[in-house]
Amino acid sequence: MTMGLRCVAIPVCGRNSELSWRQGYLFLQRTFSLHTAHLRKDMENFFQLVKNIVPALTEKKHKGQDGRIGIVGGCQEYTGAPYFAAMSALKAGADLSYVFCAREAAPVIKSYSPELIVHPVLDSPNAVQEVKKWLPRLHALVVGPGLGRDDLLLKNVKGILEASKARDIPIVIDADGLWLIAQEPALIQGYQKAILTPNHMEFSRLWEAVVSSPVDSSDDHASVLRLSQALGNVTVVQKGEHDLISDGQQVVRCSQEGSSRRCGGQGDLLSGSLGLMAHWALLAGLEKTNGTSPLLVAAWGACSLTRQCNHQAFQKYGRSTTTTDMIAEIGAAFSKLFET
Ligand SMILES: NC(=O)C1=CN([C@@H]2O[C@H](COP(=O)(O)OP(=O)(O)OC[C@H]3O[C@@H](n4cnc5c(N)ncnc54)[C@H](OP(=O)(O)O)[C@@H]3O)[C@@H](O)[C@H]2O)[C@@H](O)CC1
Numbered sequence: 001m002t003m004g005l006r007c008v009a010i011p012v013c014g015r016n017s018e019l020s021w022r023q024g025y026l027f028l029q030r031t032f033s034l035h036t037a038h039l040r041k042d043m044e045n046f047f048q049l050v051k052n053i054v055p056a057l058t059e060k061k062h063k064g065q066d067g068r069i070g071i072v073g074g075c076q077e078y079t080g081a082p083y084f085a086a087m088s089a090l091k092a093g094a095d096l097s098y099v100f101c102a103r104e105a106a107p108v109i110k111s112y113s114p115e116l117i118v119h120p121v122l123d124s125p126n127a128v129q130e131v132k133k134w135l136p137r138l139h140a141l142v143v144g145p146g147l148g149r150d151d152l153l154l155k156n157v158k159g160i161l162e163a164s165k166a167r168d169i170p171i172v173i174d175a176d177g178l179w180l181i182a183q184e185p186a187l188i189q190g191y192q193k194a195i196l197t198p199n200h201m202e203f204s205r206l207w208e209a210v211v212s213s214p215v216d217s218s219d220d221h222a223s224v225l226r227l228s229q230a231l232g233n234v235t236v237v238q239k240g241e242h243d244l245i246s247d248g249q250q251v252v253r254c255s256q257e258g259s260s261r262r263c264g265g266q267g268d269l270l271s272g273s274l275g276l277m278a279h280w281a282l283l284a285g286l287e288k289t290n291g292t293s294p295l296l297v298a299a300w301g302a303c304s305l306t307r308q309c310n311h312q313a314f315q316k317y318g319r320s321t322t323t324t325d326m327i328a329e330i331g332a333a334f335s336k337l338f339e340t
């Protein structure tokens with residue numbers, strides 16, 4: 001059973017319309033309330049599906065079983081983004097979070113937190129080999145937060161992507177990882193365990209790279225569906241006022257209430273927590289997701305979580321809310337949304 005977003009056709013009342021103005025008004029009112037009811041039902045369904053994939057906390061498990069997540073990113077300019085992504089995975093419930101970054105970024109990232117395991121390998125001549133050693137231990141990779149666009153780093157990331165695909169590891173691609181994909185879409189084309197998380201700008205770049213016609217800005221649903229299909233049905237999360245998620249077959253929308261605060265780093269919280277949820281969802285499988293694509297469920301879960309963190313942090317800090325405040329809300333937001 002699939003639970004895509006339902007579209008409702010609404011007739012337009014022109015001068016020659018058989019519907020009187022009042023009839024038209026009542027029709028529209030009923031249609032919209034039905035539509036809202038459908039959306040509410042979809043939301044309820046997706047909350048349940050996310051709850052189904054969250055692993056139980058039991059005393060029988062050992063360290064690592066609930067998630068070992070690797071972040072590939074962090075360079076001289078950007079140290080905050082990989083830290084946010086790695087911490088978000090941990091705070092959402094991962095047991096271990098690794099950062100593979102450029103040498104210069106490593107001491108900085110380590111100094112932010114003793115919780116992270118940091119490998120300063122990304123700009124070394126044998127970067128791919130160094131990361132490859134760790135791949136058998138990783139449940140998911142998040143590629144791109146704070147990666148930058150240096151040619152050497154991007155070349156190494158290409159090798160890491162190839163090696164990760166060969167091991168069938170789920171890969172979330174964000175930020176400068178999406179820059180790389182826009183240069184070379186074949187890197188991810190058709191890989192069914194990839195999730196791309198473009199913001200507005202990143203979506204436009206990807207669109208230009210893989211779809212020949214201009215983007216139809218009046219129909220976001222059709223656009224995200226089309227981009228996913230053009231990439232061979234990889235899952236795409238188009239971030240924005242509402243998040244739209246597609247696996248090339250359906251489109252689901254996440255409209256969890258957030259706030260109007262748009263500080264940098266919120267996308268990193270999303271990609272880090274999504275790495276973890278992608279692992280959980282794939283492990284749980286189609287039975288737990290009632291036949292809905294596990295990656296669609298994971299993406300919807302991470303989007304809801306990010307927006308709820310934003311909402312909660314904004315209640316406390318208003319205009320001064322930063323991503324650090326949002327990360328501090330992950331525990332409470334997770335419990336509120338997904339703990340039964
Ligand atoms: N603390 C840290 O270390 C952080 C580091 N980060 C890292 O920075 C790196 C670059 O990432 P990025 O997102 O800044 O780059 P990119 O894709 O060029 O977009 C930039 C341009 O796009 C535009 N734009 C964006 N949204 C838009 C919208 N909704 N609607 C319209 N326009 C929109 C906007 O254009 P402007 O308004 O300036 O004209 C903006 O200038 C990457 O590694 C990332 O991980 C971040 O994670 C933050 C925290």
Ligand SMILES: Nc1ncnc2c1ncn2[C@@H]1O[C@H](COP(=O)(O)OP(=O)(O)OP(=O)(O)O)[C@@H](O)[C@H]1O
Pocket residue numbers: 175198199200239240241242243258259260262263264265266267268269270303306307
């Ligand atoms: N206008 C908006 N209203 C509400 N939520 C939004 C809005 N725009 C983005 N978001 C939410 O903020 C989160 C991050 O999206 P955003 O577009 O800021 O990513 P980003 O630009 O990649 O962030 P980053 O600064 O980490 O790179 C997503 O969960 C998205 O739902």
Ligand SMILES: [Mg+2]
Pocket residue numbers: 174175199267268
């Ligand atoms: Mg971003």
